[in-house]
Amino acid sequence: MTSTTITERPKGFSFSEYMTCLTGIVWREGLRFLHQRERFISALVRPLVWLFIFAAGFRQVLGISIIPPYETYILYEVYIAPGLMAMIQLFNGMQSSLSMVYDREMGNMRTLLVSPLPRGYLLFCKLLAGTAVSLLQVYAFLLIAWFWDIAPPTIGYLTVLPALILSGLMLGALGMLISSGIKQLENFAGVMNFVIFPMFFASSALYPLWRVQEGSPYLYYVCQANPFTHAVELIRFALYGKINWVSLAVVAGCTAVFMIGAILAYDPSRGLARRGPAGGET
Amino acid sequence: MWRHCLLPGLAVWLAAAAPAHAYIAYVSNEKGNTVSVIDTDSWTVTNTIKVGQRPRGIEFTRDGKFVMVAVGDDDTIQMIDTKTHEIADTLPSGPDPELFTQDTTGKILYVANENDNTVTIIDIAKRARLGDIQVGVEPEGMTMSPDDKILINTSETTNMAHFIDTTKREIVANVLVDSRPRFAQFKPDGSELWVSSEIGGTVSIIDPVKHAVTGKIEFSIPGLRREAIQPVGIGITKDGKTAFIALGPANRIAVVDAATHTVTKYLLVGQRVWHMAFTPDEKYLLTTNGVSNDVSVIDVASQKVIKTIQVGELPWGITITPQ
Numbered sequence: 001m002t003s004t005t006i007t008e009r010p011k012g013f014s015f016s017e018y019m020t021c022l023t024g025i026v027w028r029e030g031l032r033f034l035h036q037r038e039r040f041i042s043a044l045v046r047p048l049v050w051l052f053i054f055a056a057g058f059r060q061v062l063g064i065s066i067i068p069p070y071e072t073y074i075l076y077e078v079y080i081a082p083g084l085m086a087m088i089q090l091f092n093g094m095q096s097s098l099s100m101v102y103d104r105e106m107g108n109m110r111t112l113l114v115s116p117l118p119r120g121y122l123l124f125c126k127l128l129a130g131t132a133v134s135l136l137q138v139y140a141f142l143l144i145a146w147f148w149d150i151a152p153p154t155i156g157y158l159t160v161l162p163a164l165i166l167s168g169l170m171l172g173a174l175g176m177l178i179s180s181g182i183k184q185l186e187n188f189a190g191v192m193n194f195v196i197f198p199m200f201f202a203s204s205a206l207y208p209l210w211r212v213q214e215g216s217p218y219l220y221y222v223c224q225a226n227p228f229t230h231a232v233e234l235i236r237f238a239l240y241g242k243i244n245w246v247s248l249a250v251v252a253g254c255t256a257v258f259m260i261g262a263i264l265a266y267d268p269s270r271g272l273a274r275r276g277p278a279g280g281e282t
Numbered sequence: 283m284w285r286h287c288l289l290p291g292l293a294v295w296l297a298a299a300a301p302a303h304a305y306i307a308y309v310s311n312e313k314g315n316t317v318s319v320i321d322t323d324s325w326t327v328t329n330t331i332k333v334g335q336r337p338r339g340i341e342f343t344r345d346g347k348f349v350m351v352a353v354g355d356d357d358t359i360q361m362i363d364t365k366t367h368e369i370a371d372t373l374p375s376g377p378d379p380e381l382f383t384q385d386t387t388g389k390i391l392y393v394a395n396e397n398d399n400t401v402t403i404i405d406i407a408k409r410a411r412l413g414d415i416q417v418g419v420e421p422e423g424m425t426m427s428p429d430d431k432i433l434i435n436t437s438e439t440t441n442m443a444h445f446i447d448t449t450k451r452e453i454v455a456n457v458l459v460d461s462r463p464r465f466a467q468f469k470p471d472g473s474e475l476w477v478s479s480e481i482g483g484t485v486s487i488i489d490p491v492k493h494a495v496t497g498k499i500e501f502s503i504p505g506l507r508r509e510a511i512q513p514v515g516i517g518i519t520k521d522g523k524t525a526f527i528a529l530g531p532a533n534r535i536a537v538v539d540a541a542t543h544t545v546t547k548y549l550l551v552g553q554r555v556w557h558m559a560f561t562p563d564e565k566y567l568l569t570t571n572g573v574s575n576d577v578s579v580i581d582v583a584s585q586k587v588i589k590t591i592q593v594g595e596l597p598w599g600i601t602i603t604p605q
Binding site: 056066071072073074075 | 504505533550551552578579587588589590
């Protein structure tokens with residue numbers, strides 16, 4: 001006579017199970033990015049066009065005064081470099097959101113969301129994966145920029161990393177929140193027009209805010225209220241080994257708000273995803 | 283055993299952690315009628331000294347006790363006591379003194395008097411005028427050959443570098459250079475004389491033995507008109523390998539390979555960069571930026587501008603503690 005011992009599964013999940021999930025999602029996102037060479041190239045070409053063409057043309061038009069974190073006069077291309085780094089992350093965040101819409105249309109999202117791990121954690125892993133991909137792009141951009149004589153202090157390459165992670169998370173979470181409201185892949189063009197362009201242009205990425213204030217005080221307030229401005233300034237200061245506390249608070253706060261919003265929005269019982277069956281909401 | 287490793291290691295760490303030797307820089311502010319005092323350790327202005335009208339040429343006496351400053355509109359050279367920061371004495375120049383140089387012993391001072399077309403010779407210790415030498419129109423640039431035998435004066439309107447024999451106190455040769463020569467500087471080994479021409483936009487390389495221009499350095503900065511590039515101040519490192527040239531309204535310092543006479547880099551500084559001075563250890567080069575009223579600090583080894591410090595109105599000349 002044989003006896004069977006049935007052991008009850010412990011409640012919750014172990015650390016290694018969480019890590020397996022995280023690794024799996026980050027790995028998938030990384031592989032997907034590396035297999036899409038065109039995406040990698042286009043992610044780099046976009047900021048480089050701004051750097052090599054736009055900045056060269058405007059070099060003499062826009063005078064830059066000495067503003068923190070800079071301690072001396074800088075060329076225009078040095079000024080816009082942090083803005084372009086944030087732009088890479090902005091596009092990447094939106095592209096990740098695009099991929100989520102695609103995943104939802106293809107049914108991959110359902111595979112992800114049926115995992116027994118908490119939904120919030122799954123989405124956070126997805127967010128981290130997107131941020132990791134954006135870091136690859138940003139550091140590749142910084143390498144090319146170095147040859148263009150845009151060389152922050154060596155320690156800046158390290159001190160900018162936490163700022164990039166935080167801003168990457170914020171922009172990714174924003175993308176995730178937006179993607180929860182997009183029903184079809186074709187609607188992504190609207191994201192370009194209504195989110196990316198206004199966020200990028202109404203910020204300190206291309207021109208210092210004191211100059212914006214000279215031109216239009218109202219636009220200045222819009223720029224101040226734009227979380228992307230604070231992401232740019234957080235990166236700009238961190239690149240020179242400094243902390244902009246206001247920007248840090250704004251970016252951290254926005255990350256939390258966008259993240260919570262995205263988790264709520266993706267909850268089938270409450271969120272927007274309830275509107276249609278997963279994988280087929282066309 | 284560990285002590286043998288630890289102690290030298292600690293010594294190296296302490297040496298690395300110790301602040302660099304602090305020097306004091308004095309900047310003449312042409313319009314503010316002041317001299318700004320900069321501490322090169324904290325890179326801050328620690329004092330502003332009121333001087334005569336239109337201070338321009340500025341230099342330490344060789345013993346470091348005084349800073350001499352040419353106050354053009356007062357027709358004299360004032361001597362600032364470096365301990366009290368007060369005007370301690372004056373030297374008798376001609377009318378409108380602009381730039382001056384001294385011999386290697388620090389006994390004799392040669393002053394270019396812009397409005398009088400003369401160079402005045404002064405005994406610094408006796409505060410006495412020893413004589414004048416007639417030169418071209420609007421004399422400005424002044425430098426001494428390393429062997430003290432030849433004094434160079436450039437005259438802005440005559441467009442010449444005058445070679446003056448310091449023993450005979452007379453011009454022995456004239457070399458024509460490009461328009462409006464502002465500044466002259468010998469290479470440390472005396473093999474070449476460099477003369478900057480503000481309007482001509484060039485730096486002429488002159489053979490001091492043959493008294494002939496052997497080459498010219500030209501400048502080109504993308505996006506800037508040629509007329510905006512106006513070379514003025516020149517600084518050459520003690521090893522004679524690297525030169526820095528202030529390009530006035532181009533707001534740039536050109537870094538030049540002094541052996542090949544080719545420009546290797548342009549560094550962005552403040553507006554209308556005029557003159558410059560090295561710290562004695564040659565770690566830093568400080569430039570005066572007239573229109574933006576500031577002084578830029580260049581890290582010589584990395585050839586990067588690391589800081590810009592606000593000073594008085596229209597900074598012109600600069601000198602740094604000799605030791």
